[in-house]
Amino acid sequence: MLEHLTVVTHPLVQHKLTLMRDKDASTNSFRRLLREISQLLAYEITREMEMTTRRIQTPLCEMDAPVIDGKKLALISILRAGNGLLDGVLELIPAARVGFVGLYRDEATLQPVQYYYKVPAGLEDRLVIALDPMLATGNSSAAAVDLLKKSGARNIRFMCLLAAPEGVARMKEAHPDVPIVTAAVDERLNEHGYIVPGLGDAGDRMFGTK
Incomplete structure (x- = not known):
């Protein structure tokens, strides 16, 4: 079982994160780096998937080879930056x-507002990985996990690029059974609920809408 919080300190992850933090990184570079770093984080978050064996024929002989057990896992993007x-x-x-949870943050209250929800069937039998680059206040992430649990999900993990201590604490309080995998836990949130030092708004930087 993964711990509640895993910070992936691999040099490639940390190097790519630094490039993404740079305010002068282009939209194209930011998008490419986010895709690359997500794969490195995915190695960690899927490390303990259940395995079984299957009898196969290699060019030399038969063998019992390891394969992933159970139903296909479900990836849940918390829109829009989760994409x-x-x-x-x-x-x-x-x-x-693949499923999608549409939440936006009310800038006055910093509380999540739902506008879309579509997830695969059979979540109770799947490893469910919720994806959102920024774990800031944790309110949207906790709300998304609430919805997934209502849909039957029992084995949920949360993957993000950056987290704030406040967001980690909020998630642990709301969902202590959901492990978090991230590349870094930054210092704090500012008065607008943004992670500091952070990297700005991940969605804006990824889609070029800043």
Whole structure:
């Protein structure tokens, strides 16, 4: 079982994150780096997937070879920025089922407002990985996990690029059974609910809408 919080300190992850933090990084570079770093994080978050064996024939002999057990996992993108992580993880696990949770943050209250929800069937039998680059206040992430649990999900993990201590604490309080995998836990949130030092608005930087 993964710990509640795993910070991936691999040199490639940290190097790519630094390039993404740079305010002068182009939209194209930011998008490419996000896709690359999502694959590196995916290696960690899928490390303990259940395995079984299958009898296969190699060019030399038969063998019992390891394969992933159970139903295909489900990747849940928390819109819109979650799609940046989704693209990379799908390249790594192309057979995964995909769902979407649409939440936006009310800038006055910093509380999440739902506007879209569509997820695969059979979540109770799948490993469900929720994807959102920024775990800031944790309110949207906790709300998304609430919705996934209502849909039957029991084995949920949360993958993000950056987290704030406040967001980690909020998620641990709301969903202590959901492990978090991230590339870094930054210092704090500012008065607008943005992660500091952070990298700005991940969605704006990824889609060029800043």
